[in-house]
Amino acid sequence: MVMILDAIYELDAALVFSAVLWILIAALIRGYTGFGSAAIAIAGLSMFLPPAKVIPLVLLLEIVAGIRLLPSVWRHIDWRQLRFITLGALLSTPIGVLLLATVPADTMRIVIYTSILIIAIMIGLGVRIPHGNHAVTVSSAGAASGVINGAAGIGGLPLVAFFLSKDENALVFRATLTAYLIGLDLYSCGIAGSYGLIDSNTLVLLIVLIIPLVLGISAGNRQFQKTQPNSFKRLALLLLATISTVGLLRTLLIQA
Numbered sequence: 001m002v003m004i005l006d007a008i009y010e011l012d013a014a015l016v017f018s019a020v021l022w023i024l025i026a027a028l029i030r031g032y033t034g035f036g037s038a039a040i041a042i043a044g045l046s047m048f049l050p051p052a053k054v055i056p057l058v059l060l061l062e063i064v065a066g067i068r069l070l071p072s073v074w075r076h077i078d079w080r081q082l083r084f085i086t087l088g089a090l091l092s093t094p095i096g097v098l099l100l101a102t103v104p105a106d107t108m109r110i111v112i113y114t115s116i117l118i119i120a121i122m123i124g125l126g127v128r129i130p131h132g133n134h135a136v137t138v139s140s141a142g143a144a145s146g147v148i149n150g151a152a153g154i155g156g157l158p159l160v161a162f163f164l165s166k167d168e169n170a171l172v173f174r175a176t177l178t179a180y181l182i183g184l185d186l187y188s189c190g191i192a193g194s195y196g197l198i199d200s201n202t203l204v205l206l207i208v209l210i211i212p213l214v215l216g217i218s219a220g221n222r223q224f225q226k227t228q229p230n231s232f233k234r235l236a237l238l239l240l241a242t243i244s245t246v247g248l249l250r251t252l253l254i255q256a
Helices: 002-009 013-033 037-045 051-076 079-102 105-124 135-152 156-165 170-194 200-224 229-255
Strands: none
Touching (some): 013 037, 013 200, 013 229, 037 051, 051 079, 051 170, 079 105, 079 135, 105 156, 135 156
């Protein structure tokens, strides 16, 4: 315990303050929508830490966030979809982690954010994925999510696009996504750890950020209970487009 406190004390004060602020904002959104926190946290923390350090930390925080939300969403989980999504992700996540360890992070971000933005625009225009409930379609969505989660820590976004494209019920959408991300992030963290991407500094920052994470999720979850389904869908689609646009612009500006 003393060693942990000493490690926290040695952290840069500006880093801790900024990290707490970003995680609080991300957690508020996660508690409300069930997604979005990883992209926001990664965008903010990447200003201070390298992506290979940020992504495993955010994955660990996402596990805590999901566990915090799970009791309130359990009865709304679509277990059939969850099984097929998870199957696809299990097969593809190692590919994503390998890309994280070997491919320039900015290259991956450009591809991922551009793809998600295009999907968000298509959904806004009324385009729908055919056979959205077919096992192969659901598994393919999980496979895309697994690659993106392993490579960039934002595997929830393609699934959000998938659920929105077939007008999934907001309660089912949020519950199934929450349960799925817990398993996916645990799996991704295990693989990331085998590549040496999780160290003692990661765990120290995790401890520091748990309190703002839990507070933000609780506040966001309370707000969700008051929200109408149509309002939730509009906000989710807007958030999806905003996250992908900001992420893409930020990456391009860094490279310029």
